[in-house]
Amino acid sequence: MTIEVRIPTILRPYTKDQKIVSAQGVTLFEVIDDLEKNYRGLADRLIENGELRKFINVYINDEDVRFSGGLATPTKAGDSITILPAVAGGQIMASR
């Protein structure tokens, strides 16, 4: 059993245009690490300095991982992970 990962449009160039890919791992970090083996360059778009990038939202099933441990959030076979870049912007740079 694997974990399904839904890839947003802007990152599909890394996944050969696939919208849904599969991966394995017992934490979100491991899942991303596993994805990186098949889709080189993807991890760097998601992780910066050992943490999820600001303005990248990741949900495991329907839970925002920001509230469940970030990259350390446990994952299990059958989970569905959704990656969505924030829709954000504005007059000035944010400090978040």
Add this chain to the structure above:
Amino acid sequence: MALSISKEFVDAIIAQAYAELPNECCGVILGPAGSGKAEKLKPMVNAAASPVFYEFAPVDLLSLYRGLDHEDEEIVVVYHSHPTSEAHPSSSDIEYAGEPAAHYVLVSTREEIAPNVEFRSFRIIDGAVTEEEVLISPQGE
């Protein structure tokens, strides 16, 4: 390249921009997947609640995208307002632009040009900003 949009939606977005002052307002217009047609206006909450920044709440973002999958729709327009600066993408607008296929609409309600407003549309792809024409169709079309 041009954005075709109904007058009804233009008026509604401008009204939303004024209603949410002093903060920026934001939202999307959806259309059938692959159509590029701006058919369904969906105002979003600015979770940043700021005069200089906007962000869709992460929970709203997820339900928006779930809805797109469910209804076989796409985001045709992403819009937001600039209350005190011109209707041109800022550096943060460019950095966070994540929908290469979308029209990015900016509305400026800055005092210097009142009672006029600016309503402009751009493509933002890989950091490159290109302004495009806005074609406003009459009500009911």
